[in-house]
Amino acid sequence: MLCSATEPGGGNPRCRRARRPSRASAKHRQRALRADPFRGQTQTQTPPLRYATDRSVAPLPYQPHAVWGWAMSNQNDASQSPAKASTARERVVHTAYTLFQRNNLNTVGVDRIVAEAEVAKTTLYRHFPSKDDLTVSVLRHHEDVWMRGWLEQAIERYGNDPGARLLGIFDAFDDWFRRDDYEGCLFVRALLETRNPANPVYTAAAGGLENVRALIRGLAEDAGVHDPNVFAHQIQILLLGATVAAVYGDLDAAQQARDIARLVLEREGIRTES
Known part of the structure; x- marks a missing residue:
């Protein structure tokens, strides 16, 4: 008696037994899932997130090279490579950071991370129980490198007083x-890919974005802005808009936003040179 295509087992006990997975195989799958929480995820790769192609500008004088992994760091410094990181955990974070900068977060699989970090998958799970835990650590690393290691220093470099620093x-x-390696804001991309508060x-x-706003708010307080909270919100909106515009090729977006920010400062009675 043949099994029905519409009814599992077709009423035939032999067919039902044939279709039922063995307890041993079920236990094997459960053990495999416990050992590898990401088992079964598709490890696809996407092209780098690059849209702007006209980058014919002179080399920039400022290079935040103190910490390996940031997309703006000195890529020729072999001493800062993931293979030279002092611990396996650092290698995992640094490798994931570089991959997340160049690809969608959701398409970078754990298999690729451990392969490029040259660590065992069990090592990754020992430090990060899930990919979300690893991604959180990468975002904190990004804040340390990008905001504290680069942006704060760059602001000081460009301004001698609070208004100029803004x-x-x-x-x-x-x-x-x-x-050339600008790929947009990692914080914003993480929000867009996650979409779950x-x-x-x-x-x-x-x-991370709130901490950037806090940095702006502190400068606004030093400059004597009437309402630093509102001002910081306005400036961050300008920065976020410019960040997106630059992704699709508007290289003058920051200077256009700067002109608007200068008008806002002048409305507050704060004069700047240009």
Whole structure:
């Protein structure tokens, strides 16, 4: 008696037994899933997130090269490569950071990360129980390298007083946008790919943007802005808009946003040179 295509087993006990997976195979799959929480995920690769192609500008004088992994760092410094990182955990974070900068976060699989970091998958799981945990660590690393290791120093470089430093943020972003390896803001990309406020990755990315706003708010307080909170919100909106515009090739986006920010400062009675 043949089994029915529409009814499992077709009423035939032999067919039902044939279709039922063995307990041994079920237990094997359960053990495999416990050992590898990402088992079964598709490890696809996508082209780099590159849209702007006209980058014929002179080399920039400022290079935040102190920490390996940031897309703007000195790629020729072999001492800062993931293979030279002092611990396996650092190699995993640094490797994931570089991959996330160049690809969609959701398409970078754990298999690729451990292969390029040259660590065992069990080593990754020992430090990061899930890919979300790893991504949160990468976003915190990004905040340390990008905001504290580069942006804060660049702002000081461009301005001698609080008002000039506020405009210096846009000058720093202008440098950033004109780099060949500019791929947009990792915080924003993480928010767009996650889209779930309950997800720890979303929380970490939103926290990173809030810390950028806090930096702007502190400069606004030093400059004597009437309402630093509102001002910081306005400036961050300009920066976010310029960041997106630069992704699709508008290399003057930061300077255009800077002109608007200067008008906002003048409305506050704060004069700047240019």
